[in-house]
Amino acid sequence: MKDTGRYKIKQISIFSENKPGRLAAIARALQEEQVNILAFSIAEADGFGVVRALVDKPEKAHQKLTDLGFNVAFTDVLAVRMRDIPGGLYEIAKILGDGGINIEYSYAYSGKEAAVLILRVDSIETAVPLLLQGGGELLESKVFH
Amino acid sequence: MRYFDPRIEEMPPEDIRKLQYRLLKTLVYRLYSFSPFYHDRMRETGVHPDDIQSLEDIRKLPYMYKSDLRDNYPDKIFVATQDDLVRYHVSSGTTGKPTVVGYTRNDLENWTVSLARGLVSCGIGRGDVLQVSYGYGLFTGGLGLHYGAERVGATVLPTSVGNTERQIELMQDLHTTAIACTPSYLLHMGEVAEKMGVSIRDDTDLRTGILGAEPWSDAMKARMEEWLGIRAYDIYGTSELSGPMFCECTAQNGFHVWGDLAYIEIQDPKTGDPLGAGEKGEMVVTMLQKEALPMIRFRIGDISSVDDTVCSCGRTHPRVMRISGRVDDMLIIRGINVFPCQTEYPLNTIPEVGQHFMIEVDRKGALDDMLVKVEVTKEAFSDRITDLMAIRKKVEHRLRNALNVAVDVELVEPGSLPRFEGKAKRVIDRRKL
Numbered sequence: 001m002k003d004t005g006r007y008k009i010k011q012i013s014i015f016s017e018n019k020p021g022r023l024a025a026i027a028r029a030l031q032e033e034q035v036n037i038l039a040f041s042i043a044e045a046d047g048f049g050v051v052r053a054l055v056d057k058p059e060k061a062h063q064k065l066t067d068l069g070f071n072v073a074f075t076d077v078l079a080v081r082m083r084d085i086p087g088g089l090y091e092i093a094k095i096l097g098d099g100g101i102n103i104e105y106s107y108a109y110s111g112k113e114a115a116v117l118i119l120r121v122d123s124i125e126t127a128v129p130l131l132l133q134g135g136g137e138l139l140e141s142k143v144f145h
Numbered sequence: 146m147r148y149f150d151p152r153i154e155e156m157p158p159e160d161i162r163k164l165q166y167r168l169l170k171t172l173v174y175r176l177y178s179f180s181p182f183y184h185d186r187m188r189e190t191g192v193h194p195d196d197i198q199s200l201e202d203i204r205k206l207p208y209m210y211k212s213d214l215r216d217n218y219p220d221k222i223f224v225a226t227q228d229d230l231v232r233y234h235v236s237s238g239t240t241g242k243p244t245v246v247g248y249t250r251n252d253l254e255n256w257t258v259s260l261a262r263g264l265v266s267c268g269i270g271r272g273d274v275l276q277v278s279y280g281y282g283l284f285t286g287g288l289g290l291h292y293g294a295e296r297v298g299a300t301v302l303p304t305s306v307g308n309t310e311r312q313i314e315l316m317q318d319l320h321t322t323a324i325a326c327t328p329s330y331l332l333h334m335g336e337v338a339e340k341m342g343v344s345i346r347d348d349t350d351l352r353t354g355i356l357g358a359e360p361w362s363d364a365m366k367a368r369m370e371e372w373l374g375i376r377a378y379d380i381y382g383t384s385e386l387s388g389p390m391f392c393e394c395t396a397q398n399g400f401h402v403w404g405d406l407a408y409i410e411i412q413d414p415k416t417g418d419p420l421g422a423g424e425k426g427e428m429v430v431t432m433l434q435k436e437a438l439p440m441i442r443f444r445i446g447d448i449s450s451v452d453d454t455v456c457s458c459g460r461t462h463p464r465v466m467r468i469s470g471r472v473d474d475m476l477i478i479r480g481i482n483v484f485p486c487q488t489e490y491p492l493n494t495i496p497e498v499g500q501h502f503m504i505e506v507d508r509k510g511a512l513d514d515m516l517v518k519v520e521v522t523k524e525a526f527s528d529r530i531t532d533l534m535a536i537r538k539k540v541e542h543r544l545r546n547a548l549n550v551a552v553d554v555e556l557v558e559p560g561s562l563p564r565f566e567g568k569a570k571r572v573i574d575r576r577k578l
Binding site for chain 2: 011013
């Protein structure tokens with residue numbers, strides 16, 4: 001179980017109304033705090049959205065955004081390195097699918113060394129050993145923060 | 146048929162006033178003796194039934210408010226016992242508790258007769274098919290019009306609200322000549338009919354609309370009459386008065402308030418000083434013959450003026466002009482009364498959202514659209530969209546149950562809704578009537 005903790009990455013999630021200028025307000029706040037955004041996505045529903053981001057200084061980002069009145073939450077996610085070739089995503093998704101792990105949401109970025117898949121799963125405790133046993137390469141949280 | 150009851154409808158005005166005085170006297174004695182609620186209120190005001198020596202003395206009597214019904218939920222201010230009640234109707238209340246009204250057999254009779262006179266006055270009778278597209282059930286509109294129309298010998302088509310395409314088919318197949326519904330619902334019907342390739346003006350026998358339960362304007366009336374090829378008549382009432390009660394005659398210049406059933410005062414809403422004929426002010430209604438739930442000097446909250454000259458239709462009873470506003474912040478959404486404060490109680494039962502809210506009302510197409518904006522609390526904020534959607538659903542559901550009207554809910558960021566120090570203005574009404 002100790003192992004699992006190493007791979008839990010603190011994502012910040014920000015509630016945002018679906019209207020012009022909200023993302024700019026969030027991004028500006030992070031800039032002011034010299035917080036670097038490593039990956040992010042926006043999930044949109046009817047009239048509102050949730051901005052999710054992996055940042056280098058999550059505590060600082062949380063504090064700043066909260067001070068500005070945003071509704072912010074931490075969520076634990078996993079980051080898995082994918083081979084940046086056709087079938088790279090399949091390899092990871094198959095491990096989770098075969099193991100009965102549900103992916104609640106996911107987003108990805110393609111960096112200098114590799115492509116990285118960010119995953120929010122229903123059970124991190126089950127997903128981590130499955131991915132490791134399946135040959136997946138999980139990034140530790142210290143890589144980000 | 147020109148009159149339903151010419152003896153009453155053509156009664157000389159001075160005789161109406163004599164009759165009203167007699168009825169008022171009887172009413173006050175009855176309430177003083179049998180209504181602990183009104184007895185106490187009269188004692189507090191320091192007025193005794195013997196102090197009522199003229200019709201004008203009505204102004205010595207204490208008021209009744211909508212809150213009196215709420216505070217005495219469900220039936221504590223009823224004067225009749227349950228044995229004598231033959232019906233209940235229920236409307237939404239302001240603090241989570243609904244308002245209950247009860248009727249004796251005589252109450253139902255007077256209600257029916259009032260509408261029968263009104264329907265005849267705008268030309269409805271034998272040979273007419275009246276489609277009642279007001280809601281049937283706890284709401285008074287459907288059943289009220291239903292019995293009134295049967296009484297004048299019209300054929301009732303009790304469609305209630307909704308299922309608009311079917312309503313239009315039935316309107317054509319059964320040759321509806323008159324319809325009773327909210328003005329916005331009739332506009333909606335007109336639009337739906339056009340989409341079906343049906344022109345209400347050219348392809349149906351509809352010629353009369355009896356429209357009410359929500360505010361509308363002369364401009365809207367003119368537009369509807371032209372577009373749909375009908376004459377549109379205003380109808381007025383609330384559940385406290387029994388239901389829809391008073392209807393415009395063919396002169397289309399205000400609805401006749403039958404003097405043997407009701408007495409209308411117009412007063413300055415701030416000072417309570419009486420205003421003269423033609424002056425616009427707050428209506429105060431006394432129902433002179435109601436038995437189960439007497440309403441005396443009821444501050445109904447509507448603003449209008451009275452014309453007490455004899456009408457060109459020949460009827461001698463005073464006419465009240467189309468309602469031009471409210472003394473309070475009550476909204477009417479698709480025919481249902483909504484007080485903005487009614488949203489507070491259900492919101493307080495949902496910890497996921499804060500107590501602040503804003504109501505935005507629009508007219509989308511012909512129908513009212515009510516949007517309530519609420520803030521998601523920090524504790525309730527979840528990264529999961531599905532959780533947030535569930536909160537929204539929950540708020541929509543609770544508000545719908547409390548207000549009896551469908552509401553859209555929008556979740557907004559905490560702290561983003563305006564805060565008020567003085568009187569809160571939580572409503573933006575963008576409807577142009």
